[in-house]
Amino acid sequence: MSMAIVKITPSPLRTLVVLALILSHARADPDPLQDYCVADTSNRHSFWVNGAPCIDPHSASVSHFTTSALSKPGNPKANPFGSNVTLTNIANLPGLNTMGLTMARVDIAGNGLVPPHSHPRASEVTICLEGVIGVGFVDTSNRLFTQILRPGESFVFPKGLIHYLYNFDWTNSALAISGFNSQNPGAQIASLAAFTAKPGIPDKVLATAFQITGQDVARIRKNLGG
Ligand SMILES: *[C@@H]1O[C@H](CO)[C@@H](O)[C@H](O)[C@H]1NC(C)=O
Secondary structure: OOOOOOOOOOHHHHHHHHHHHHHOOOOOOOOOOOOOOOOOOOOOOOOEEEEEOOOOOHOOOHHHHHHOOOOOOOOOOOOOOEEEEEEEEOOOOOHOOOOOOOOEEEOOOOOOOEEEEEEEOOOOOEEEEEOEEEEEEEOOOOOOOEEOHHHHHEEEEEOOEEEEEEOEEEEEEEEEEEOOOOOOOOEHHHHHHHHHOOOOHHHHHHHHHHHOHHHHHHHHHOOOOO
């Protein structure tokens, strides 16, 4: 980890400087400049801003700030990993535009996995609501932090670090809810990015990176639907 180790004799000024340094690295999305900026998700805008443009505040209504998008489970059996993530976004919850927030419900089938992935723009805090979920992340010095979550227990995945959620139970499904400090956290699944990118990463690159043969590369690509 690129973390400077500084020996400091405490003084109010130094404490302030260190605090400022820490906070400057913990910023979420930019703060809104008005009470809210309900996303205008109609497609008539031909320009891009960091987020979506706002509708006229006088047209805002309570429906822009509420959603039932997370009320129904996603289908975790629709993919080989056995998990399904449903997200709020500016389309189903336009009031979160510029707030630096997203929520997700994570449905995991028996023995299902949310495969190792990272969010380039957000830290994540997750709470297990049902089942027994093994979670973990790997830091940039390659150290694994892992925990088993039971209902009511939470875990933090720091921004950008590779993490996973695994349902240890063979038969019962598990449910977790996550919050993100970005309205657009982004997600990169490590195995899919490596083996199913379009166009594909050259076989030789993958063979060397994973120390496997060209046949292994082909097999993994096929397994992952790449
Ligand atoms: C998640 O579940 C929905 C149905 O609830 C399905 O349409 C979607 O394809 C699933 N996503 C994945 C990645 O399996």
